[in-house]
Amino acid sequence: MSQNNRIFDDLGRLMNEAAGVADGVRREVETAVKSQTQRFVADMDLVKREDFDALRELVQVQGEEIDALRQELAALKAEPKAKTKST
Known part of the structure; x- marks a missing residue:
C-alpha cells in the first residue's frame, strides 16, 4: 500500500512539474509572438x-x-x- 502511495505522490509531483514547465513555455511563446508582432507592425510604418x-x-x-x-x-x-x- 505504501508503494502505491509513493507512486501516486511521484506521479502527482511529476504532473505539477509538467504543468509548471508548460506554463513557462506558454509565457515564453507569448513573449516571442508579442515581440515579433511589434516588430512586424513597426516595420509597416503605420x-x-x-x-x-x-x-x-x-x-x-x-x-x-x-x-x-x-x-x-x-x-x-x-x-x-x-x-x-x-x-
Whole structure:
C-alpha cells in the first residue's frame, strides 16, 4: 500500500512539474509572438490612431475653409458682372 502511495505522490509531483514547465513555455511563446508582432507592425510604418484622428479633423476644417473661400470668390466674380450690367 505504501508503494502505491509513493507512486501516486511521484506521479502527482511529476504532473505539477509538467504543468509548471508548460506554463513557462506558454509565457515564453507569448513573449516571442508579442515581440515579433511589434516588430512586424513597426516595420509597416503605420500611423498612430491619435495622429490619424488629428489629421482627419484638420482636413475637415480646411475643407470647410476652402468651401467658404470658393463661395466668397464666386461672389466676388459675380459682383463685377452685376456692376457692368447696371452701367
